[in-house]
Amino acid sequence: MMIELNEFQIQYIEKKLAEIKFRRQDIAEELLDHLCCAVEEEITDGQTFLQAVNNTFNTFHKDEM
Amino acid sequence: MYGYEITQRVKERTKEQITLTEGALYPTLHKLEAEGLVSVEKVNVGRWVRKYYRLTQAGDTATTTKLREFVVHTRVLAINSELKIWRILIFHTEGHGGFSQRCCVTKEQSNLLMKFAYPKQGHRNLALRAKKTRTRTHSDELFNL
Numbered sequence: 242m243m244i245e246l247n248e249f250q251i252q253y254i255e256k257k258l259a260e261i262k263f264r265r266q267d268i269a270e271e272l273l274d275h276l277c278c279a280v281e282e283e284i285t286d287g288q289t290f291l292q293a294v295n296n297t298f299n300t301f302h303k304d305e306m
Numbered sequence: 307m308y309g310y311e312i313t314q315r316v317k318e319r320t321k322e323q324i325t326l327t328e329g330a331l332y333p334t335l336h337k338l339e340a341e342g343l344v345s346v347e348k349v350n351v352g353r354w355v356r357k358y359y360r361l362t363q364a365g366d367t368a369t370t371t372k373l374r375e376f377v378v379h380t381r382v383l384a385i386n387s388e389l390k391i392w393r394i395l396i397f398h399t400e401g402h403g404g405f406s407q408r409c410c411v412t413k414e415q416s417n418l419l420m421k422f423a424y425p426k427q428g429h430r431n432l433a434l435r436a437k438k439t440r441t442r443t444h445s446d447e448l449f450n451l
Contacts, residue, residue: 271357274310274354275309
């Protein structure tokens with residue numbers, strides 16, 4: 242069953258996302274959903290929350306945006 | 307489907323051969339939206355809003371067109387490689403009129419090809435390709451124009 246993030250965890254991801262400077266703000270808005278989904282999937286696969294966040298942000302192609 | 311779902315679906319269907327990056331996917335979706343090829347529905351999923359994308363009627367038509375073009379391309383490649391038709395093609399383009407002669411496909415193969423092609427343009431495009439490439443020597447190059 243898919244693990245769902247709690248409010249604090251979402252806030253953590255939101256803050257981390259806010260640290261990145263995006264050239265296109267319209268895309269940045271959509272990324273919260275994308276990253277939260279990816280983190281939830283990693284946690285469901287057995288990672289801890291922090292591991293999941295690190296993995297997700299490491300594989301995230303922020304240079305393209 | 308929403309963005310993350312699209313990336314996962316592509317990964318799954320291509321057996322992880324194709325990975326859509328966020329930087330490629332979202333700008334493309336926004337462009338398609340601006341062109342009226344996809345519509346967007348925003349749904350509140352807890353603390354954030356998720357955007358669901360759906361093909362519009364115009365998007366559906368455009369998809370069919372693109373798929374047809376793709377299928378024509380691959381069918382020709384398949385026929386070409388199976389029958390090693392390239393040499394025959396060069397031979398027949400010298401002085402013979404008519405597409406079926408030029409390409410030297412059987413009637414059955416030609417029907418198969420045209421089933422997926424535009425009724426009129428299919429002949430024309432393929433004939434043009436044949437003309438452009440008749441001096442080349444390697445069959446694979448035929449469709450790399």
